[in-house]
Amino acid sequence: MELTKNVTLGVYLPAETVVHRLDPRNKILLSLVLITLIFFIDTYLVYAGFAVFMVALQKISRVPPGFVLRGLRPVFPLLAIIWVFQFFFYEAPDAVTLVSFWIFEGTDAGIHMGNLIILRVLMLYLVITTLTMTTSLVNLTHGMEALLSPFRRLGLPSQELAMIMVIALRFVPTFAEELEKIIKAQMARGVAFDRGNFLRRALSIFRAFLPLFVNAYKRGEELIVAMESRNYTGGAGRTKMKTLKMTRLDLLAIGVVLTFSVLVILLIFLY
Amino acid sequence: MSIEVRELNKSFGVGTPFEKQVLFNINLQIEDGEFVGIIGPTRAGKTTLAQHFNALYVPRAGKVLVDGKDTADKHTDVSELRLQVGYVFQNPEHQLFKETVKDDVAFGPEKQGCSTQETDRRVREALELVGLDYQTFYQRDIFALSGGQKRRVAIAGVLACNPRVLILDDVTAGLDPRGRDQILEVVSRLHREKKLTIVFISHSMDEVARLTSRTIVMDEGRLVMDGPTTEIFLRADELEALGLELPQVTRVLRMLHREGFSVPLHLPTLEEAVEAIAGALSSTGVRNRWN
Numbered sequence: 388m389e390l391t392k393n394v395t396l397g398v399y400l401p402a403e404t405v406v407h408r409l410d411p412r413n414k415i416l417l418s419l420v421l422i423t424l425i426f427f428i429d430t431y432l433v434y435a436g437f438a439v440f441m442v443a444l445q446k447i448s449r450v451p452p453g454f455v456l457r458g459l460r461p462v463f464p465l466l467a468i469i470w471v472f473q474f475f476f477y478e479a480p481d482a483v484t485l486v487s488f489w490i491f492e493g494t495d496a497g498i499h500m501g502n503l504i505i506l507r508v509l510m511l512y513l514v515i516t517t518l519t520m521t522t523s524l525v526n527l528t529h530g531m532e533a534l535l536s537p538f539r540r541l542g543l544p545s546q547e548l549a550m551i552m553v554i555a556l557r558f559v560p561t562f563a564e565e566l567e568k569i570i571k572a573q574m575a576r577g578v579a580f581d582r583g584n585f586l587r588r589a590l591s592i593f594r595a596f597l598p599l600f601v602n603a604y605k606r607g608e609e610l611i612v613a614m615e616s617r618n619y620t621g622g623a624g625r626t627k628m629k630t631l632k633m634t635r636l637d638l639l640a641i642g643v644v645l646t647f648s649v650l651v652i653l654l655i656f657l658y
Numbered sequence: 659m660s661i662e663v664r665e666l667n668k669s670f671g672v673g674t675p676f677e678k679q680v681l682f683n684i685n686l687q688i689e690d691g692e693f694v695g696i697i698g699p700t701r702a703g704k705t706t707l708a709q710h711f712n713a714l715y716v717p718r719a720g721k722v723l724v725d726g727k728d729t730a731d732k733h734t735d736v737s738e739l740r741l742q743v744g745y746v747f748q749n750p751e752h753q754l755f756k757e758t759v760k761d762d763v764a765f766g767p768e769k770q771g772c773s774t775q776e777t778d779r780r781v782r783e784a785l786e787l788v789g790l791d792y793q794t795f796y797q798r799d800i801f802a803l804s805g806g807q808k809r810r811v812a813i814a815g816v817l818a819c820n821p822r823v824l825i826l827d828d829v830t831a832g833l834d835p836r837g838r839d840q841i842l843e844v845v846s847r848l849h850r851e852k853k854l855t856i857v858f859i860s861h862s863m864d865e866v867a868r869l870t871s872r873t874i875v876m877d878e879g880r881l882v883m884d885g886p887t888t889e890i891f892l893r894a895d896e897l898e899a900l901g902l903e904l905p906q907v908t909r910v911l912r913m914l915h916r917e918g919f920s921v922p923l924h925l926p927t928l929e930e931a932v933e934a935i936a937g938a939l940s941s942t943g944v945r946n947r948w949n
Binding site: 400451453454457565568569571572573574575576577578579594595597598601602 | 673674675709712741744745749752753754755766769770815
């Protein structure tokens, strides 16, 4: 069964690499820069370049590429549906129709759009996994909290927001494990998840999510009690054991990413 | 209905950075009608092994034959198999998913294609078997049950499928002593009356000692002991070395034995142990309530 096998979001792979040692605030900001960049790229060549950069980055941080790709498997069907949708329903003024029947009109612009969307999702995924796999949850919280703290003055509950984000991430593998147990328990009573038409399978999956939601609420309640009994009263005035420090390594990283970004922007304009 | 395991090896996360082998070369055979206990420290692989018995895991290395049928064979009807080999999970919250007791227990028989009458009959029987009065409980909301009651409903839900093998995975964990005794009484009765083959996984040596006729001891994915319960529990030093806590009665008898009292070390019930100890004490001239 092993649902957790393909869960890559929220999983931290500890190692001693330069990327791991970077200040999390830096990593988060640089990730945002890269993500913003993704949405400006519109040629396959530049995407290829971006992909090469990310793969190199993952190689340096010892993130196993096979593992990363695995995490995409559950999403494949959804991506396929999106692609097909774009192919048949995307409208552009100078599109050339390739296939046509009933209300479906497949265009070359549709293919291009479908590809673009998938590539963007892929690149986004690569950036995010690089971030989460090289940054422990504790560091991610610190980083996010530190970055959001200037907005405290405007009334933004930065610490609490950071806490919410991290708790959500932290529970992804837990819920995957729990879902697996629930599915097994239902399989043990004769529910078949791998047979039947689409409707039946959808119903089976829905049946499995019900106990999961109920348990999620219960966990939430338990977590509240646990946090309160450890005197958690919100973010105001909380201090840290380890403070974040920017090092020369961080400056180097900023340099690298900015150089890369400039290159990409240049390429975008040239083509 | 017999279960045969040959050269079973199992790994998790094959192909990921988290790959880990959890079962090493397991060989065993469980005959029809046996009451087998599986004990071992946490992470020994007990649940993983047991989940091969109802084809929740299908072996890639080794063979598992249930009622002579290979679970890895594509032609074997696993859904049918899973109704014949009932599995009660440790946490009933994972197992119960309908709103009322009746609906949940009826789920299995309905899946098997039973008529409304037959389903009703089975639900009643299953609830009676686990000691829950039908009239009181059949309309009850699942959320309104206590831990012990939920567990019994989970067992009832499995029993309603008329399985020939019953696998109980740590079913007494987290129960108060009374709830535990109730469950154990149910299990014991099931074996006596329905002649089911029972596989009982537990962390409690007391329970295993009390109920089973054969015990399998696992450690770190390997089968380290397999034999009649009374014999296994004589190997107290080995069991303690594995980190297992001996049954309370055994521990007391060993302590007394070490101090020079002539008491038997084999596995008696609490009553027998009391008699033996009283006897040993009276022979030293110490007066007690029993002599």
